[in-house]
Amino acid sequence: MERILIIDDSAVQARFLKSILxxxxxxxxxxxxxxxxxxAKNGAYSLILLDVIMPGMDGFELxxxxxxxxxxxxxxxxxxxxxxxxxxxxQGLTLGAVDYITKPFHPVIVRARVNTHIKLYQYRTQIERxxxxxxxxGVPNRRRYDAVSGKRWQDAIRLGVPFSICMFxxxxxxxxxxxxxxxxxxxVISAVAxxxxxxLRRGTDFFARYGGxxxxxxxxxxxxxxxxxxxxRVRQAVEDLHIxxxxxxxxxxxxxxxxxxxxxxxxxxxxNYLKMADTMLYDAKRFGRNQVVWxxxxxxxxxxx
Numbered sequence: 001m002e003r004i005l006i007i008d009d010s011a012v013q014a015r016f017l018k019s020i021l022x023x024x025x026x027x028x029x030x031x032x033x034x035x036x037x038x039x040a041k042n043g044a045y046s047l048i049l050l051d052v053i054m055p056g057m058d059g060f061e062l063x064x065x066x067x068x069x070x071x072x073x074x075x076x077x078x079x080x081x082x083x084x085x086x087x088x089x090x091q092g093l094t095l096g097a098v099d100y101i102t103k104p105f106h107p108v109i110v111r112a113r114v115n116t117h118i119k120l121y122q123y124r125t126q127i128e129r130x131x132x133x134x135x136x137x138g139v140p141n142r143r144r145y146d147a148v149s150g151k152r153w154q155d156a157i158r159l160g161v162p163f164s165i166c167m168f169x170x171x172x173x174x175x176x177x178x179x180x181x182x183x184x185x186x187x188v189i190s191a192v193a194x195x196x197x198x199x200l201r202r203g204t205d206f207f208a209r210y211g212g213x214x215x216x217x218x219x220x221x222x223x224x225x226x227x228x229x230x231x232x233r234v235r236q237a238v239e240d241l242h243i244x245x246x247x248x249x250x251x252x253x254x255x256x257x258x259x260x261x262x263x264x265x266x267x268x269x270x271x272n273y274l275k276m277a278d279t280m281l282y283d284a285k286r287f288g289r290n291q292v293v294w295x296x297x298x299x300x301x302x303x304x305x
Contacts, residue, residue, distance in 0.1 A: 001026045002118050003044060007036030007062065008051035008080060013103070017049060017080075020107045021114060033057035037065055040072055046121045047114060049101070052081035052088065063095045074124070076117050134209040136186055137193035145208035145216060152206065152218050153270045156263075161220060164227040165277040166259040168196065168215035171289040172249045179246040188253055189213055192238050196255075199234045224261035228294040228302045231257045235292055235304070254290035256281060262297040 004021060006029040008014040014029040021027050028043065030036040033054050040048060048066070052059035059079055066072045079092045082103040092100065098120075099113055132144035140148070156163035170176070170192055177185040189209075196215060200207040204220040217234075219227050235257055243253040258280025262273050276295065283303075284293040291304040 002046040002122070003028070004047045004049065004114070004118075005030065005036065005040055005043065005045045006049045007031075007033065007040075007054075007059075008049070009033075009054040010051070013051070013080075013105075016105060017110065020105070020110050024111075025114075025118070033059075033062045037062060040066060040075070041069060045075055047117055048075055048077045049114075050077050050079055050097075052079050052092070060091060060095060063092065063097060067096045074121075076121055078113065078117060134193075137190050137209055139193050139197050139215075140206070140208040142209065142211055145206075145210065148206055148208075149218060149270060149274075152220055153264060156220055157266060157268070159221075160263070162223055162261050162263050164217075164219040164222055164224070164259055164261040165274055166217040166219070166227075166231055166257055167210070167274075167277045167281040168192075168217070169256050169281055169285070170213040171254045171256055171285075172245065173213040175246050175249050176253065185213075188243060191241055191243060192253070192255060195237045195241055196234050199230075199237050222261070224294065224296040224298075224300060225302070227259065227261055228292060231259060231292045231294070232304055235290070239290065250290070256284035256289045257292040258282065258284050259292070259294045260296065261294070 003026045006014050006017050006027060008017065008029070009031050011031055014031060018027045018029050028039065030039050033056060050059045050062060063077055066075070066077060076098040077096065078099045078101055079097045080101050080103065081088065098117055101110055101113060132141060133139070134141040153163065170188065173185065176188060193209060193215065197207045200217055204222065206218040208216055210216040235255055239252055239254045241253065245251060245253050258277050260273055260277045260280060280293045280295055284291050287293065287303065293304070294302040
C-alpha cells in the first residue's frame, strides 16, 4: 500500500483529509512543519500533502526544505490552501509542487488528484528502477554501480571502516560463446549472476554487472581475510552449478575473482583501488583462472590455489 504524508497545522482538516484517503492508502497526519520535515526524512512516502498557511515555517518554506533533501526530491508534493490567486499557485509550482488542492475540500476531487499523482509516481519509479537494473540478469547494472560506488566509498571514509572491491570475470567466456553460441552464453551470464548475487545479500554487500561477462561487488565493513574467504565461497558456488564448458579448456563454467580491501581516508581516490582490484583479477587469470586473488592496503596477499 502506498504511503501518504499530510502536513497541516489544523488537526480537524488533517483528519478530514485522512478520512478521504485512508481506505486506499497508508496515511500519516502531522500538525507542524518541523515534525513533518522529520517524518518525511524518516519515512518512505509516495506523496506529501502540504498546507501552505502554517505558523512558524509556512508551506512554501517547508517545500524548499523538502526539495533540498536528496532523498525527497523525487517525492511529489501537493499544496493545500485556501489561497486561490494565481500568484501563490505560481510560487508553489515554481518551488516544485506538482499540484494544488484548494479548501474547502471536495472528496471526489481530492481522491482524483491524489490517485493521478500516485500513479505517476509509481510509473516514474518503475522506469527508474528498470533503468538501473540489468535486463539480462536482474542485478544492478553499470549505471547503478556508478551511483552506488561513490556513496559507499564516502560512507567507508566517514565511518572509518574497511572497504572491499571485487572484480569477477567468467573464465574463457569467448571460447564458450564460440562453442555453444551467444544465446547459451546469455544463459551462462544470467546463471553466474544468480549464483553470485545469492551469496552477496548481506546489508553491506552490493553486486552488479560491470559489463559483458564481468561483475563487480562492494563490501563495506569486512576485513580482508574474511572477504577473501567469502569470495572463495562465491567462486565455488558458480563452479557447483556444473554448467559444461568446452572440454578443451575447462570441465565446468567458472569465474576468476580479484579483490582489494582498504580502509580509505580523505583524499584517497576510489578509481585507483578499482584498478588494483582489476590487477588482482588479471593475476587470478594469469595463475590459471577459477581462483581468487586478494590484496590489502597493508600489502598482505592471499591466493586461493
